[in-house]
Amino acid sequence: MDKTLQRFLDCVRIDTQSDDQSESIPSTAKQLNLAKRLAEDLKNLGIAAEIDQFGIVYASLPGKEGLDPIGLNSHMDTALECSGKDVKPQIIENYDGGTIELGNGYSMSPKDFSNLNKHIGHDLVVTSGDTLLGADDKAGLAIIMAVLDHFVSHPEIPHHPIRVCFTPDEEIGRGPDHVDIKKFGAKFAFTVDGSSPEEFSYETFNAAHADVIIKGVSIHPGDAKGKLVNASTVAFAFDRALPEKQRPEFTCGREGFNHLVGIVGSVDEAKMHYIIRNHDKNLLESQKKDFEKAKAAVEKAFPGCKVELKIENDYRNMREVIDQHPEVLEAAFKGYKRVGIEPKIDPIRGGTDGAGFSFMGCPCPNLGTGSYNHHGRFEYLDVNEFHQMIDLVIAILSE
Numbered sequence: 001m002d003k004t005l006q007r008f009l010d011c012v013r014i015d016t017q018s019d020d021q022s023e024s025i026p027s028t029a030k031q032l033n034l035a036k037r038l039a040e041d042l043k044n045l046g047i048a049a050e051i052d053q054f055g056i057v058y059a060s061l062p063g064k065e066g067l068d069p070i071g072l073n074s075h076m077d078t079a080l081e082c083s084g085k086d087v088k089p090q091i092i093e094n095y096d097g098g099t100i101e102l103g104n105g106y107s108m109s110p111k112d113f114s115n116l117n118k119h120i121g122h123d124l125v126v127t128s129g130d131t132l133l134g135a136d137d138k139a140g141l142a143i144i145m146a147v148l149d150h151f152v153s154h155p156e157i158p159h160h161p162i163r164v165c166f167t168p169d170e171e172i173g174r175g176p177d178h179v180d181i182k183k184f185g186a187k188f189a190f191t192v193d194g195s196s197p198e199e200f201s202y203e204t205f206n207a208a209h210a211d212v213i214i215k216g217v218s219i220h221p222g223d224a225k226g227k228l229v230n231a232s233t234v235a236f237a238f239d240r241a242l243p244e245k246q247r248p249e250f251t252c253g254r255e256g257f258n259h260l261v262g263i264v265g266s267v268d269e270a271k272m273h274y275i276i277r278n279h280d281k282n283l284l285e286s287q288k289k290d291f292e293k294a295k296a297a298v299e300k301a302f303p304g305c306k307v308e309l310k311i312e313n314d315y316r317n318m319r320e321v322i323d324q325h326p327e328v329l330e331a332a333f334k335g336y337k338r339v340g341i342e343p344k345i346d347p348i349r350g351g352t353d354g355a356g357f358s359f360m361g362c363p364c365p366n367l368g369t370g371s372y373n374h375h376g377r378f379e380y381l382d383v384n385e386f387h388q389m390i391d392l393v394i395a396i397l398s399e
Ligand SMILES: [Zn+2]
Pocket: 075, 136, 137, 170, 193
């Protein structure tokens, strides 16, 4: 078996699920098992690696003098939604377009996952049906390792100095929290954490959240006429006062949304939590105004109730930063051109660790990995596309 695929398979067999309930750093100690393994692997390539106190792996490979150092990042943890313990990856050679029996009573066919059709004739790595695969983002780790391996074994190829950092806890939103961007030392960087090779992203949402606390007037229902104000009823009215078509289930592409993610209520008090998202920061501001309007509307319609509304910003669209640094896109497009891939520029309907890096001063778009259906048992890797991604990253980093 080829060494790069073997490296990927070794990585997915190490359980690295993070834990959003944990206060420790990294959130789970088992992520360090993979960190150590990667540091060891780097050492075998002759590259010094450091695991810092936060579990972040840093490494660098010198390149041609005068060229900008370019950074590469992938995350080591796997998602909360599905177990990553005892992953038993299976290889499907030369996929024929039929139904894939994963095991454990689960199968996967192009009827349910139409994206499978584009992998006919390729080798795939799939799960055994009872865990996720962890290609998100161990495919990214293996791609970066393969790129380093390539440049180490071909010292005659002039390339940019390469700065690597592998981070824990991306899936719980803490990926860039402890990264020392100075130590990382890249002029700009790429996260390798997407899906198909042509997918290139440097736009994220602008994100905010709203907490709504409604205080009603609780009176015995037998004696309630003209006095009772039911906080839960006001909560329903508040939600209806927001634009109906601006819920996630009605939006796609660059359309923003308000998403009610939680509600608890009694007669006396109701609490609601919303996340607010838009790629355009002016539109995000106008969505925030809709919350103010909803507050005014229900206070008017339900005299006696009190509505507390607290809106806070979470993260910003990294495009703001990328637009200031045309050299980042130039470097990426040069790479796509060299390997003959036409990049598809899609806005991410979420955030990325790269957005965090970008606002810390290191512009950082996201590249694909060749893996699909992340965060569950139907996750798979297209081995051919995985190799294409290795070629693409090499092309970006070569002089
Ligand atoms: Zn990921």
